[in-house]
Amino acid sequence: xxxxxxxxxxxxxxxxxxxxxxxxxxxxxxxxxxxxxxxxxxxxxxxxxxxxxxxxxxxxxxxxxxxxxxxxxxxxxxxxxxxxxxxxxxxxxxxxxxxxxxxxxxxxxxxxxxxxxxxxxxxxxxxxxxxxxxxxxxxxxxxxxxxxxxxxxxxxxxxxxxxxxxxxxxxxxxxxxxxxxxxxxxxxxxxxxxxxxxxxxxxxxxxxxxxxxxxxxxxxxxxxxxxxxxxxxxxxxxxxxxxxxxxxxxxxxxxxxxxxxxxxxxxx
Numbered sequence: 404x405x406x407x408x409x410x411x412x413x414x415x416x417x418x419x420x421x422x423x424x425x426x427x428x429x430x431x432x433x434x435x436x437x438x439x440x441x442x443x444x445x446x447x448x449x450x451x452x453x454x455x456x457x458x459x460x461x462x463x464x465x466x467x468x469x470x471x472x473x474x475x476x477x478x479x480x481x482x483x484x485x486x487x488x489x490x491x492x493x494x495x496x497x498x499x500x501x502x503x504x505x506x507x508x509x510x511x512x513x514x515x516x517x518x519x520x521x522x523x524x525x526x527x528x529x530x531x532x533x534x535x536x537x538x539x540x541x542x543x544x545x546x547x548x549x550x551x552x553x554x555x556x557x558x559x560x561x562x563x564x565x566x567x568x569x570x571x572x573x574x575x576x577x578x579x580x581x582x583x584x585x586x587x588x589x590x591x592x593x594x595x596x597x598x599x600x601x602x603x604x605x606x607x608x609x610x611x612x613x614x615x616x617x618x619x620x621x622x623x624x625x626x627x628x629x630x631x632x633x634x635x636x637x638x639x640x641x642x643x644x645x646x647x648x649x650x651x652x653x654x655x656x657x658x659x660x661x662x663x664x665x666x667x668x669x670x671x
Contacts, residue, residue, distance in 0.1 A: 428456040432535060436527060436549035437511065437558050447516040447525055447551055450561045452509065459537045460507040463493035465611050465655075467503035468620050471534025471542065479528030479548070482519050489513040491567040492662040495607050502621050503536075504609065504657075511564040516551075525551045569655055569662035576600045577663070581671035582652055586644035587636060590617075593647070594634040595654050595668060601626060603658030608633035613651025616640045631656065 432453055439449035455461060462470040477486050490512065493504040518525060528548040535543050572580075579598040584591055593610060608624040610633060617639050624633040633654075639645045655664040 427541065428459075430454075431456045431459060431541075432461070432533065432543050432545055434531070434545035434547045436514075436529075436547055436551075437561055438549060438551050438555050439513075439558055439561055440555035441521075441553045442515070445518065445521055447518060447553070447555075448561060448565075449514050449516065449527060449549070449551055450558070450564060451512045451514055451529060451531070451547070452560070453506075453512070453533075453545070454509050455507060455535065457508075459535050460494075460496065460505050461510060461533050461535050462503065462505040464488070464490050465609050465619070466505060466534070467496075467501070468618070469498075469501040470503040470505065471536075471540065473534070474532040476530040477528065479530070480516075481526040481528075482523045483516055483525070483527065484519045485517040487515040487517075489515060489565055489568055491564045492569055492657065492660075495657055502607070511560050513561050513564050521553070525553075527551055569657075569664040572597070572599060572654075572656065572663040572665040575602065575663050577665055580654065580665050580668040582649050582668035583671040584647055584649075589642045590636060590638035591644055591647055592634060592636050593652070594632060594671075595622075595652070596671065597631045597633075597654065597656070597665070598629055599631060599656075599663075600629065601631075601658075602656050602661050602663060605658055606631060607657040609655040609657070610635045610637075611653040611655075612637050612647060613653055614639070614645075614648070617645075 435452045437450040437452055442448050466472050496503045531545045533543045577599040581596045583594045608622045610622050617637050620636040622633040622635040650667040652668050653666055
């Protein structure tokens, strides 16, 4: 039987006094850990569940140029060798002409945990720094812990979130991905050309550098028959052009309720 300790839940709205605490719901973000199960590979599949107050949203791993990227700290965990997040397909928001990507109402974020010792107890602890927005955006911090036993059962909410991940683009017909890179004053301009069938009306392309600390602009995309092109600027901490490893570039295409992604691109 799985014993879950979700009593250590903490929510801090940073800077709320300046914004007016009375304007913020008391239950702006509620966080729990769904205990999950041990996989055939020996990892443990759990999930971080975030329930947002009505009308509020939070952000995807690539939040858009106006979004706030989430950050997770797992250092308080025990018997954890590594953590992999399985992000469900995000919603594309258009606010005042600016595109962001994220989730409203509820986010179930599957967390796959590699264990140091499969025979020892697993204690999961996460500190998450999030951006949450409605008419205003505020930073929020959640802290939640759970003790996860190895005899867990399947969880429909976790399985649904895993099924909602972007599919590999090659399964939907991607045959080639090329990235042309040119230096700009404060970084790089990357143009990705994807040879693939149309995913649907209103395709949105998201480029990620694969390198920490790199800001990426909203991609401007254009479809020409069987080719989808998208251009975005990437700016690193140095504010200068930098070396980009094309194998680390991640490209996601969203259209309606469909999403695909591919890792790496050839030189162009």
